[in-house]
Amino acid sequence: MAARVLVGVKRVIDYAVKVRVKPDNTGVVTDGVKHSMNPFCEIAVEEAVKLKEKQLVKEVVAVSCGPQQVQETIRTALAMGADRGIHVEVSGKDYDALGPLQVSKIMAALAKKEEANLIILGKQAIDDDCNQTGQMTAALLDWPQGTFASEVVLEGDKLKVVREVDGGLETVKLDMPAVVTADLRLNTPRYATLPNIMKAKKKKISVVKPGDLGVDVASRLEVLRVEEPPQRKAGVKVETVEDLVSKLKEGGRI
Amino acid sequence: MVCHWALQSETSMAETSQCTGEGNQSYPVSQKPALLADRSSNQGVALVHICLTLLILLHLGVCPMPSVSHHCYFDSPVGSLLVLSSCCPPDVVVWPCSVEEVSALAKICYQHQLPIIPFGTGTGLEGGVGAVKGGVCFNLGKMDCILDLHQEDFDVTVEPGVTRKALNASLRDTGLWFPVDPGADASLCGMVATSASGTNAVRYGTMRENVLNLEVVLADGTVIHTAGRGRRPRKTSAGYNLTNLFVGSEGTLGLLTKATLRLSGIPEAVVSAVCSFPSVQAAVDSTVQLLQAGVPIARIEFLDDVMMDACRCYSSLPYVVAPTLFLEFHGSKSSLEEQVTVAEDITRGNAGSDFSWARDAETRERLWKARHDAWYAALALRPGCKAYSTDVCVPISNLPQVVVETKRDLMQNHLTGPIAGHVGDGNFHCLMVLDPNDADEVQRVHQFTERLARRALALDGTCTGEHGIGLGKKALLCEEVGPQTIKVMHSLKAAMDPANLMNPGKVL
Numbered sequence: 071m072a073a074r075v076l077v078g079v080k081r082v083i084d085y086a087v088k089v090r091v092k093p094d095n096t097g098v099v100t101d102g103v104k105h106s107m108n109p110f111c112e113i114a115v116e117e118a119v120k121l122k123e124k125q126l127v128k129e130v131v132a133v134s135c136g137p138q139q140v141q142e143t144i145r146t147a148l149a150m151g152a153d154r155g156i157h158v159e160v161s162g163k164d165y166d167a168l169g170p171l172q173v174s175k176i177m178a179a180l181a182k183k184e185e186a187n188l189i190i191l192g193k194q195a196i197d198d199d200c201n202q203t204g205q206m207t208a209a210l211l212d213w214p215q216g217t218f219a220s221e222v223v224l225e226g227d228k229l230k231v232v233r234e235v236d237g238g239l240e241t242v243k244l245d246m247p248a249v250v251t252a253d254l255r256l257n258t259p260r261y262a263t264l265p266n267i268m269k270a271k272k273k274k275i276s277v278v279k280p281g282d283l284g285v286d287v288a289s290r291l292e293v294l295r296v297e298e299p300p301q302r303k304a305g306v307k308v309e310t311v312e313d314l315v316s317k318l319k320e321g322g323r324i
Numbered sequence: 325m326v327c328h329w330a331l332q333s334e335t336s337m338a339e340t341s342q343c344t345g346e347g348n349q350s351y352p353v354s355q356k357p358a359l360l361a362d363r364s365s366n367q368g369v370a371l372v373h374i375c376l377t378l379l380i381l382l383h384l385g386v387c388p389m390p391s392v393s394h395h396c397y398f399d400s401p402v403g404s405l406l407v408l409s410s411c412c413p414p415d416v417v418v419w420p421c422s423v424e425e426v427s428a429l430a431k432i433c434y435q436h437q438l439p440i441i442p443f444g445t446g447t448g449l450e451g452g453v454g455a456v457k458g459g460v461c462f463n464l465g466k467m468d469c470i471l472d473l474h475q476e477d478f479d480v481t482v483e484p485g486v487t488r489k490a491l492n493a494s495l496r497d498t499g500l501w502f503p504v505d506p507g508a509d510a511s512l513c514g515m516v517a518t519s520a521s522g523t524n525a526v527r528y529g530t531m532r533e534n535v536l537n538l539e540v541v542l543a544d545g546t547v548i549h550t551a552g553r554g555r556r557p558r559k560t561s562a563g564y565n566l567t568n569l570f571v572g573s574e575g576t577l578g579l580l581t582k583a584t585l586r587l588s589g590i591p592e593a594v595v596s597a598v599c600s601f602p603s604v605q606a607a608v609d610s611t612v613q614l615l616q617a618g619v620p621i622a623r624i625e626f627l628d629d630v631m632m633d634a635c636r637c638y639s640s641l642p643y644v645v646a647p648t649l650f651l652e653f654h655g656s657k658s659s660l661e662e663q664v665t666v667a668e669d670i671t672r673g674n675a676g677s678d679f680s681w682a683r684d685a686e687t688r689e690r691l692w693k694a695r696h697d698a699w700y701a702a703l704a705l706r707p708g709c710k711a712y713s714t715d716v717c718v719p720i721s722n723l724p725q726v727v728v729e730t731k732r733d734l735m736q737n738h739l740t741g742p743i744a745g746h747v748g749d750g751n752f753h754c755l756m757v758l759d760p761n762d763a764d765e766v767q768r769v770h771q772f773t774e775r776l777a778r779r780a781l782a783l784d785g786t787c788t789g790e791h792g793i794g795l796g797k798k799a800l801l802c803e804e805v806g807p808q809t810i811k812v813m814h815s816l817k818a819a820m821d822p823a824n825l826m827n828p829g830k831v832l
Contacts, residue, residue, distance in 0.1 A: 086490065086493055106496075149497075258685040258686050260685070261501075261590045262497055262590075263499050263590045263592045264589040266499070266592075267498075
């Protein structure tokens, strides 16, 4: 029986916010902008909490890497039912340059330190859309991985994962310990209710530095330029189906 | 940024001016020139003035970027029966981005005596955004900020462009929500203007109980705060209750540019259930008894057999086609068990079926989405037709009589009118589906809705529980409140908007 689940939660710009590129094209505007937990991380937390409610796991630990503010994101995970949190402190330039490779090194180190049997992550973050952390973490730990999970079933010490792939659904069976990344249809995350938010305030968040875990967060990548996608050009309205067909022919589309 | 504005060209005016005036008259096409002369001769000149003034203001940097357009940017889904076949476009649409711009624009309209039509999401059901006398439509959708959330105090201030779903999505991590949920994803300020309510009203109240303060721009551009700027105590006895004067005023007293709303805690546990009954009477009796038993039920919605059939086809609901109650219970896990036990007892006593449970979030969402989609399900019964919703509300004890008599009326007159409603408040809707080109059917539906309204009035109720008076129920309002009270309403309107510029033709 899996004892401990590590869930990674990332603090990102809220999905409902209209993102703006900074005037110097070095990145996007984050000051004063609403941030919240990455939606796929919410699904990951929900899945972990569901496993705990079914009494298949003993403890759910929420992990986030970043500056002080990420503790808000960890608190949300605690309000959803995680038992405790770990804040890996990364700030300033290091935080701006933090990417999947460094995070997966951190997750791997924590998995060993906390003796976790299962890591659940969101399949990707809505800010960088990398879709790499889960896979890299599994590789570093040499654990099996079930990515894009739309269903997870714990059967003894094996994990059955139904994956959403281009061709449809693929079912894999993994030996524990394993890494799972959550896709959209895995579950519907619960809202944090006030009583649970109050309880979460009392749960423990321990703070560690990447150095304590033996991880170097220096990045090998340099962002050269960030630009908005080109403005959408106006379309053309046509009066009849015949016009439409002839325009499509003109444009070489048919 | 280019502001493009134009008076409506004569041709486009002609195409769109199949407008109904204050009475039941629909001006036939051949009379268009007369209509243009009536409405637009003075207004035409005024509109040139408004454009020049805007140019000047722009130049002076007073109103930096008002977007102005002559396009008709709204699509009122139904409006009242009177405007079923057409919408009344305004002459000009503006998109102010701040209360200062709203005020400056209102001043211009006041100077030139131009009607002002506030516009949120255009999802009202009583023709509230129709510009029956032309004028300037203030589309407030660009003012879409959520300001000043106070979690510990359970309040938040929003601008008119914020819809209820957008607010709740933004609040999701705080443990708070705004529970008033009319069918559409409406602008919250629009909901204030129509005193909206929804499926949760039986427990959480309507807009009347959930607005703490409003920022309003009056017809002459004056900006006021009904409870004082920034104030948000949970209760007050300070002076006249101007906040609730504007709730339900349907844009006839001022433009709402900010609303401070009362939030509620997201319930710890939620469970929904469906129960079908052998008769309408049994379902409605159960409702009455549930409320009398003091069960703090969160939602209690009634759907008749016609509506259940429509939902079964449209939303693939797996339930029996019979008079049905959709119930939802909110509370802690233990209180839910208590509530459910009492509820099941009562429904069984009325020959109700066993509860079909919807416990997990996905199933519950599907259930309530099907309820909120009732409008579309009804429309799907007769493709090509339009729909109109009635909205009467009576004291709960009179509900069984009203519903039973209404169903009889529908059947006797061969009308398609599936019933869905918030029976917990004594409020229900007949979603009348009719062919707008069948004059006889339109007439029969019209007469039916008048009979229904009068039936409700005779039973101590109201002709509109939540949709508002709009264009079509002005006469009924007079009957409902009586001549002396209507006189007082007229005096208030005259005091606040002597030139009748604010959304003319509505409510009074």
